[in-house]
Amino acid sequence: MSMFLKIYKKQFSCYQMRPSVNRPPTPDARLDREKEPSVLEIINIKLIESGEKERLMELLRERLIECGWKDEMKALCRAFVKKKGRNNVTVDDLVHVIMPKGRASIPDSVKAELLQRIRTFLVSAAV
Amino acid sequence: MSAPNEDTMSSQLSSHFFGDLLDSIIVDVASECHRIARLGLDRNLEEEEEELRLSAQARVRVADPSNSGEANSKYVVDIFGQSHPAIASEIFECMNCGRSIMAGRFAPHLEKCMGKGRKARLKATRSSTAAQNRYSRGSPVSSYSPYSNSTSTSRLSNGTPGVGGEEYSNGTLEEP
Numbered sequence: 001m002s003m004f005l006k007i008y009k010k011q012f013s014c015y016q017m018r019p020s021v022n023r024p025p026t027p028d029a030r031l032d033r034e035k036e037p038s039v040l041e042i043i044n045i046k047l048i049e050s051g052e053k054e055r056l057m058e059l060l061r062e063r064l065i066e067c068g069w070k071d072e073m074k075a076l077c078r079a080f081v082k083k084k085g086r087n088n089v090t091v092d093d094l095v096h097v098i099m100p101k102g103r104a105s106i107p108d109s110v111k112a113e114l115l116q117r118i119r120t121f122l123v124s125a126a127v
Numbered sequence: 128m129s130a131p132n133e134d135t136m137s138s139q140l141s142s143h144f145f146g147d148l149l150d151s152i153i154v155d156v157a158s159e160c161h162r163i164a165r166l167g168l169d170r171n172l173e174e175e176e177e178e179l180r181l182s183a184q185a186r187v188r189v190a191d192p193s194n195s196g197e198a199n200s201k202y203v204v205d206i207f208g209q210s211h212p213a214i215a216s217e218i219f220e221c222m223n224c225g226r227s228i229m230a231g232r233f234a235p236h237l238e239k240c241m242g243k244g245r246k247a248r249l250k251a252t253r254s255s256t257a258a259q260n261r262y263s264r265g266s267p268v269s270s271y272s273p274y275s276n277s278t279s280t281s282r283l284s285n286g287t288p289g290v291g292g293e294e295y296s297n298g299t300l301e302e303p
Contacts, residue, residue, distance in 0.1 A: 004154060004157075007150045007151065007154050008154070010147070010150075011147070011151065039140075040140070040143065043140065043144070044144075044147075047144065053148075056148055057148055057151065057152065060148050060149070060152060061152055061155075064152065070156060073153070073156050073160075074156065074159075074160055077156075077157065077160035077161075077164070078160070078164075078169060081160070081164040081169075086164040086165060086167065086169075087165065089161060089164050089165070090161070091154075091157055091158055091161045094157035094158075094160055094161050095153060095154055095157040097157075098153050098156060098157055099153055102149070102153045102156075103146075103149060103153075106149070111145065114145050114148070115138070115141045115142070115145055118140075118141040118144050118145060119137055119138070119141050122137055122140055122141065123137075
């Protein structure tokens, strides 16, 4: 499965339906589906439904633009497109181009700020 | 003081969600770049190569010695693709004397017409001194003689032979 689809699905996996009305349950799947939603999923739902996830995304986006990270990523993409030819490029290609460098080149201050905000939310949500 | 387990748990969770956010943003950036690439909105992509080629061509043309010089100015083309003759040929009316003058010959014409050149100056002052002499012999002359305009213009130029005529424009009686 492409990386793009993987990430896309992960974002919404917390809303996985239990039990499914569309698909006849196989025995193993039924067992799995009756498990409690994990802590991760619960927190994810809380993040999304409170609107905090959206706010955090906007904050991160803004910080990454300010520090030039987005421009660096766009330059990487442009170089790749130039090499491969603009009609032969897929989104998945570009995700693979950016992902390693992108995760590694986040400035420490930006990361610290976001982690702090998330931790604050976790504390308030856990209560 | 919170137990160390809670902290690591909390920091692990935070990192996990931070990674989530980052992944989403990376996908967004990739999607945006993909769109720009496929729609051809990134004009610099192929334009740079085109510009490089054109600038190389232009440099060759400039370096070529046979192209330079005024001799070819009639056939040299400007940036709008027009070529101009060496002397401007549009014809219009001179605002001083009312004659039809060619644009390329206008400056020399104005010199003569307005009294900057040698011949034109002499012409103006000669007629004014003649008029002054005529009036001053007869009766007291007012300072507003019709030729006072031309003497005032000749006052502007330096070292001219007609200086003597200027003194008459004050209206004083003086025998030459």
